[in-house]
Amino acid sequence: MEGTLAPGGYFGRALVVDVADGSADVLPLPEDVLRAYIGGVGLGTWLMHHLAPPGVDPLAPEAPLAFVFSPLVGTPLTTSAKFAVVAKSPLTGMLNDALASSHFAIAGKLTGNDAIVVHGQCPRPSALLVDSDGARLEDADDLWGLPAAEAEERLRERLGKGWRIAAIGPAGEQLVRYATISHDGRHAGRGGLGAVLGAKGLKAVAVRAGTKVAPADPPAVLAAARDLRARSFGPATAKYRELGTLANLLAFNAIGTLPTRNFQAATFEGAPQLAAEDLAELKGVARNSCASCSIGCEHIYAGAGGKKVRVEYENVFALGPLCGISDPDAVLAASGRCDELGLDTISAGGTIAWAMECVERGLIEAPWLRFGDADALLRALEEIGAREGLGDLLAEGSRRAAELVGGDAGEFAAQVKGLELPGYEPRTLQAMALGLAVNTRGADHNRSGAYEADLSGAHDRLNGGASHALAAVVTEDRAAVMDSMILCKFLRGIFEEPFPEWARLLSSVTGWDLTGEELAQTARRIVLAKRLYNLREGWSRADDWLPERFLSEPLEVASGRAAALTAERLTTMIDSYYEARDLDPEGVPDAAQLTDLRLDSLVT
Amino acid sequence: MGTPKAALEWHGSTLLRRICGLVERSVDGPVVVVRAAGQALPELPASIEVVEDAREGRGPLQGLAAGLAALSGRARAVYVSSTDVPLLHPAFVRRVVGALTGEVDVVLPLAGGFPHPLSAAYRTSLLALVERLVAADRLRPAFLFEECRVTRLDEAALLADPALAGFDPALDSVLNLNEPGDYEAARARPSPEVTVQLFGPLRRAGKRLPLALRAATLAEAAEAAGIVLDEHVVAALNGDQITRDPDLPLATGDTIAFLAADAGG
Numbered sequence: 001m002e003g004t005l006a007p008g009g010y011f012g013r014a015l016v017v018d019v020a021d022g023s024a025d026v027l028p029l030p031e032d033v034l035r036a037y038i039g040g041v042g043l044g045t046w047l048m049h050h051l052a053p054p055g056v057d058p059l060a061p062e063a064p065l066a067f068v069f070s071p072l073v074g075t076p077l078t079t080s081a082k083f084a085v086v087a088k089s090p091l092t093g094m095l096n097d098a099l100a101s102s103h104f105a106i107a108g109k110l111t112g113n114d115a116i117v118v119h120g121q122c123p124r125p126s127a128l129l130v131d132s133d134g135a136r137l138e139d140a141d142d143l144w145g146l147p148a149a150e151a152e153e154r155l156r157e158r159l160g161k162g163w164r165i166a167a168i169g170p171a172g173e174q175l176v177r178y179a180t181i182s183h184d185g186r187h188a189g190r191g192g193l194g195a196v197l198g199a200k201g202l203k204a205v206a207v208r209a210g211t212k213v214a215p216a217d218p219p220a221v222l223a224a225a226r227d228l229r230a231r232s233f234g235p236a237t238a239k240y241r242e243l244g245t246l247a248n249l250l251a252f253n254a255i256g257t258l259p260t261r262n263f264q265a266a267t268f269e270g271a272p273q274l275a276a277e278d279l280a281e282l283k284g285v286a287r288n289s290c291a292s293c294s295i296g297c298e299h300i301y302a303g304a305g306g307k308k309v310r311v312e313y314e315n316v317f318a319l320g321p322l323c324g325i326s327d328p329d330a331v332l333a334a335s336g337r338c339d340e341l342g343l344d345t346i347s348a349g350g351t352i353a354w355a356m357e358c359v360e361r362g363l364i365e366a367p368w369l370r371f372g373d374a375d376a377l378l379r380a381l382e383e384i385g386a387r388e389g390l391g392d393l394l395a396e397g398s399r400r401a402a403e404l405v406g407g408d409a410g411e412f413a414a415q416v417k418g419l420e421l422p423g424y425e426p427r428t429l430q431a432m433a434l435g436l437a438v439n440t441r442g443a444d445h446n447r448s449g450a451y452e453a454d455l456s457g458a459h460d461r462l463n464g465g466a467s468h469a470l471a472a473v474v475t476e477d478r479a480a481v482m483d484s485m486i487l488c489k490f491l492r493g494i495f496e497e498p499f500p501e502w503a504r505l506l507s508s509v510t511g512w513d514l515t516g517e518e519l520a521q522t523a524r525r526i527v528l529a530k531r532l533y534n535l536r537e538g539w540s541r542a543d544d545w546l547p548e549r550f551l552s553e554p555l556e557v558a559s560g561r562a563a564a565l566t567a568e569r570l571t572t573m574i575d576s577y578y579e580a581r582d583l584d585p586e587g588v589p590d591a592a593q594l595t596d597l598r599l600d601s602l603v604t
Numbered sequence: 605m606g607t608p609k610a611a612l613e614w615h616g617s618t619l620l621r622r623i624c625g626l627v628e629r630s631v632d633g634p635v636v637v638v639r640a641a642g643q644a645l646p647e648l649p650a651s652i653e654v655v656e657d658a659r660e661g662r663g664p665l666q667g668l669a670a671g672l673a674a675l676s677g678r679a680r681a682v683y684v685s686s687t688d689v690p691l692l693h694p695a696f697v698r699r700v701v702g703a704l705t706g707e708v709d710v711v712l713p714l715a716g717g718f719p720h721p722l723s724a725a726y727r728t729s730l731l732a733l734v735e736r737l738v739a740a741d742r743l744r745p746a747f748l749f750e751e752c753r754v755t756r757l758d759e760a761a762l763l764a765d766p767a768l769a770g771f772d773p774a775l776d777s778v779l780n781l782n783e784p785g786d787y788e789a790a791r792a793r794p795s796p797e798v799t800v801q802l803f804g805p806l807r808r809a810g811k812r813l814p815l816a817l818r819a820a821t822l823a824e825a826a827e828a829a830g831i832v833l834d835e836h837v838v839a840a841l842n843g844d845q846i847t848r849d850p851d852l853p854l855a856t857g858d859t860i861a862f863l864a865a866d867a868g869g
Contacts, residue, residue, distance in 0.1 A: 235836040238805045239864040247804035251863040254801060255840045277807045455867045457838055457846040493836075493866045558843025558859070561632070 008216030009071030009509040010034055014047065015113040015135060019128055019200050020061070020120035022137040027051075029114055035512060036598060039070030039114060041097040041447075042484035042526040044086025045533060047115060048095060049602045054536055058090040058192075059175060059199040061121035067166070067205065069109035070486045071509050075215055076225035078232050079488035081105045081292035085166075088537065089191035090199075091177040091347065091397045092418040092442045095533040096191030099446070099483060100166070101290040104183040107164040110209030122201030125173075127155055129163070132210025140203040145170055147340035148182035155204055163206045169342025172198035174387045176395040178347035178420075182339070185310055186290065189344045191419060191441065192397075216511030224505055228491070232294045236493030241287075244299035245313040246276035248423070249321075256557040257425040260321040261371050262353035263414045266425040266555050266563075270326020274316055279328055295490055303332030311335070314445075317423030318349025323356060323377050330374030334381060341385035347397060350420030352380045354398040354413050355390070363409050366390050411548035417442035426546060427555045427563040429454040430464030434573040435472045438544045438587075440530040446489065449475040462563045469576035477523035484526060499523075525597040528581070528589050532602050541587045544574055609688045610639075611646045612787060615795065615820035617851040618646040619781075620687050622820075625853040627685055628652070629841070630697035636674045638667045649849065663743040664722060665734055672731040679728055686722040688781040690790055693855045695767040696777035700757065701725045702765075709752035715759050715775045721745035723778045727752075771857045795820040796856040800829045803863040806837065814859075823850035825860050838865045 006012030012034070014027040029043070037043045044066050051064045065087035072080035083105040089096030108116060111130050118128060125144040126137045138159075143151040148167040155165050165183065172179035172194030179194030180187040188194075197205075215221045239247045252258040253271035260268040272278070276299070283301040285308060290298075301311045309332045319334040320326065338345045356371045358364040369376045369390070383391025393401050398413040398420055414421040419442025426433030435448030445451065453471030454461035478498055482489055485506060495501050500516035507514045531539075546565070554564035578587050594600040610620035620637065628635045628651065636653045639645055640660050648654070655674045657666050668684060675682055681704050683697050696713075703711040704725045711725040730752060737747050763769040768777075781787045795818040802813060819825035822841075826833040833839075838846050840861040841854075854860070 235834075236866060238836070239866050242805045247864065248867060251803035251861065251867060254803065254861040254863075255843050255846070277803070451867070455838060455846050455865070457848050461846060462844070559841070561844055 007031055007034060007071070007510040007512060009075070009213060011112050011114050011213060013113055014066070014115035014117055015111070015130065016051065016064075016117045016119070017128060017130070017135045018120040019118050019122045019126065019137065019202055022128070022135055024135040027117070034071075034114070035510075036522065036525060037529070038481070038484035038506070038522065040068055040082070040084040040099070040484040040486040041086065042480065042522070042529070043070075043115060044068040044084050044097055045095060045526060045529045046602075047117060048086055048088065048533055049529065051117060051119070052088055055538075056088060058088040058093065058196055061200065062119055063088055063196060063199075064117050064119040065193065065196045065200070066115050066117040067108055068115040069105060069113070070484065071506065072485050072487065073105045073109045074213060075221050075509060076292070077221070077487070077505065078225065078229045078292060078294040079290070079491055080486065081290055082486040082488065083108060084483065084486065085181055085188040085193050087193055087196045089193070089418070090175070090195045091192040094417055094442070094537055094539060095440055095530050096193060097441065097483070098181075098188035098190050098193055099486065100181070100183050100186045100188040101293075101488070102184045102186060103291045104164040104166050104207060106291060107162075107209045108207040110211055110213070111207050112211045116205070116207070118197075118200060118202065118205070120200065125201050125203050127204040127206055128202055129159070129206045129208075131208040143167075143203045144173060148180075148342050149185060149339070151204055152182070152184070155206060159206055163208045165204050165206045167204035168194040168197050168202075169340060169385070171195075171342040171385045171395075173203070174385065174395065175199055176343065176384060176387065177397045177400070178344040178351070180342045180344050182342060185339070187339075187342075187344070190346065190444065192344070194342050215509040217508045220508035224508055228494075229294045231494040232491060234494060237295050237490055240295050240297035240490045243276040243280055244297050244311060246279070246299065246311050246316055248313040249316060250275040250277060252423065254558075256428045256555065256563065258321055259317065259414070259421065259423055259425050261324045262322060262357045262412060263421070263425065263549060264357070266428055268321035268326070271321065273326045274320050274328055274331060276311075283328065283332070290488075293488065295488070297490055301332055303336060304329040307333075307336055309336040310339070314423055315345040318346045319377065322349045322353045322423075324371030325374050325377060327374055330377065334374070334377050337378060337381050341381065343381065343385065346422050347420040348381060348384065350414055351384075351394050351398045351401065352377060354402070354409075355380070355394055357412055358405060358409055363405050363407055364390070414547060414549065415443055416546060417543050419443045424451050425555070426550050427565045428557060429461055430565055430569070430573070431459070431461065431468035431471045433464060433546060433550065433565055433570065434468055434577055435475065437546050437570065438472070438574060438577050439476070440527075440534050447476065447479050447483070448472060449479055449489070449492075462557070462561060464565065464569050464573050466572070466576040469573050469580050472577055473580045476527055477520065480523040480526040481519055484522075521597065524581075525599060528593070528597060528599060529602060531587070532589070532599060535588060536603075544587060546570060606784070608644075609781065612781075614690055614791070615824055617821055617853070619690055620646050621648060621851050622690055622853040623685055623687050623692060624648055624652050625851070626692050626694055626855060627683060627697060630694040631683055631701065633679045634675065636671050638670045638674075662738060664745055665738050665743050665748060668726065669731065669734045669738055672726065672728050672734060676728050676731055681725055681727050683725050684722055686780060689723065689778060690781070691772075691776035691779050691793070692723075693768070693772040693777050695765065695771045696723070696762070696775070699762055699765040699768045703755055703757060707753060708755045710749060710754040712749065712754050712756050713762060713778060714756050715762065715778045719756070720778045771855065794818050795824060796854050796858065798825060798854050798856070798858040798860060800825055801859065801861040802829065802831070803861060805864055806831060806862050819854050821850060821854060822847065822852040822860065825854060826850070826862065829862065831862050836865050837862055838867070839863070
């Protein structure tokens with residue numbers, strides 16, 4: 001069981017469980033596959049190519065969902081206790097991966113598996129239990145309807161403290177297309193993976209460590225861990241330690257990149273009321289870390305009534321400025337309610353903000369749903385979580401809802417490939433505009449960190465061009481490797497030469513003689529493997545695009561300069577991006593590239 | 605002066621760097637420096653283009669021709685500045701360029717009793733006319749103005765613009781430096797009044813915000829605000845471009861936001 005034939009840090013196998021009856025098969029993971037895809041998002045992509053039937057309905061029993069670990073999990077390397085959840089998204093119809101972290105990652109891997117894949121459908125609400133003895137199902141009737149955290153707590157009480165649990169909330173049960181999977185208050189948040197689990201009748205997946213896995217070179221790993229830990233206390237992570245990601249909000253407002261009222265503006269007059277710089281003093285009550293993390297980015301605020309809420313920029317942006325709400329207690333309450341229901345805050349806020357504008361334009365008959373109305377926001381969240389009233393429409397996400405509403409509702413639905421935009425205004429961050437348009441997951445800030453290029457000062461963020469395309473490629477490639485090793489992206493600023501440094505880290509764990517060049521090629525392989533999956537599922541160039549609002553409604557920054565992102569400019573950037581990735585004009589890799597990156601097996 | 609004007613020190617930077625930066629901030633196209641053949645220039649940002657006069661000693665029209673030629677096809681109009689106007693304000697550039705409406709070829713400021721052809725706006729379509737005048741040894745700008753449509757902006761007209769009236773009421777934008785004493789007097793003036801905002805961990809240093817201070821460059825603003833301008837810090841000027849350039853020139857009324865370089869997440 002300790003995987004003597006597998007490279008260091010791996011077991012060389014995935015457990016594939018049919019939750020219709022709890023039966024499980026072992027899928028061997030050859031070393032060449034592990035080296036080519038590493039783990040996490042990369043390995044999850046490979047698993048989806050091999051296990052997901054082409055064209056499968058993401059909510060159908062035969063659609064697989066994978067919890068994927070990585071070679072670094074279980075090592076003392078800071079921020080390495082992370083896992084990826086990968087499936088076809090019910091929101092986008094394309095490949096989706098989402099990361100979460102902490103003890104589930106460690107216990108899950110130490111079940112003796114590099115991945116746990118579920119498919120099928122439980123005959124009744126169930127929890128899947130996996131440990132070194134294999135898999136089995138447990139009745140979860142009593143947990144159905146509970147918030148994820150409460151279900152997690154109750155199941156752990158029943159099973160014992162050795163178990164670590166990922167669970168869905170009521171939104172996942174109701175098949176809300178942006179429902180999350182939660183563990184220890186953290187969420188595999190984007191793309192509706194909670195609905196995939198809910199469709200299978202799985203309230204929770206519980207894992208218990210039962211074996212060990214050793215790195216190839218323990219002293220080297222220990223030395224690297226000490227070095228990484230020391231560097232993680234430096235100025236590159238100060239923002240996360242001191243204020244958390246909410247520190248973005250006031251700065252983004254100052255530079256006109258804070259999406260407001262469904263992207264009708266990029267500055268919000270109520271931003272100071274939601275600023276971490278002041279709220280941390282007024283409402284901050286604790287700072288937490290994931291397991292194996294030395295950064296401690298989690299900032300816990302006390303909302304109305306003392307209720308504790310984990311605060312992130314994306315939560316506050318989406319449920320605050322995007323909906324025109326500046327009352328911090330209201331935003332904290334909405335964020336806390338999203339956690340309980342198991343809703344992706346970005347998609348929830350994005351879809352509600354879109355609906356608020358629809359109401360203003362007379363496209364939706366719901367006069368109670370107005371920008372700036374905190375009670376309306378909370379009511380909308382309740383209705384979405386229960387799929388009641390207007391919530392049944394909004395539970396579909398803004399793209400599908402706009403199609404149902406008709407008219408010009410799609411032109412201001414701020415989504416790409418069905419995934420709602422995060423809190424980065426594309427007209428004033430034009431490298432990010434490209435990143436949002438071409439990313440395989442949809443509008444996303446974690447798989448494409450192209451905003452880094454916009455905010456670096458290296459080029460004009462209001463005037464996108466070819467240099468922006470190269471920046472988008474670089475950040476995508478780095479994300480692909482970080483999400484596959486897996487290391488937290490909040491560490492990204494501490495690496496001076498990322499690929500060579502990551503190659504040394506991975507080599508010390510796996511025993512491979514990796515180089516930075518090989519890892520750079522691995523990054524390209526993973527990015528294109530995702531694209532190939534989407535291609536298989538019907539993607540076309542038209543999906544790499546932004547909604548009309550961003551192309552026809554210029555903004556103005558504080559200097560008075562116009563921030564206009566035209567269709568022509570976006571086309572130029574996309575063409576440059578395809579060229580930089582050696583794709584043809586339709587965004588498709590050619591046969592030679594598939595062979596070169598050993599991707600041909602995925603398309604035959 | 606003892607030193608070429610372009611290379612004169614200005615708050616840790618140079619006069620040429622300052623003028624290029626101020627003009628670049630004020631227009632939405634490229635900035636071109638015209639120099640004499642082989643003339644040594646101080647360090648400039650990579651975005652600044654440098655071209656050379658075809659012939660030396662032919663006066664401002666020769667330089668204008670070289671600049672118009674460099675920008676022909678890329679811009680319909682240009683702002684022309686000498687290098688020795690360190691108190692130039694972007695609002696002045698915008699006021700002058702903004703007056704270049706459809707029926708006008710040149711916008712010529714009149715201030716302090718003089719026309720300022722090297723603080724003026726020109727149509728690039730004037731290139732052929734300027735080249736013809738140079739070829740005919742008609743080298744004074746006045747000859748050009750005789751043959752094209754010129755809008756003259758006197759002080760009242762210039763200051764009708766509220767931004768310019770607010771930031772540069774004495775029209776120091778056209779104050780040029782001809783003698784060492786001019787330079788010393790200008791250099792001795794207080795730096796521009798600017799506003800500094802600090803965000804994220806930078807603000808946690810207990811500073812009262814926003815900070816009103818005096819700074820002629822980004823480096824001076826950072827120092828005055830107690831910020832170390834290293835790889836962990838970037839700045840946004842007036843909510844626009846993000847920069848780390850310590851020599852970025854500042855002007856009265858500017859707002860500089862310092863934020864963590866690791867924005868996002």
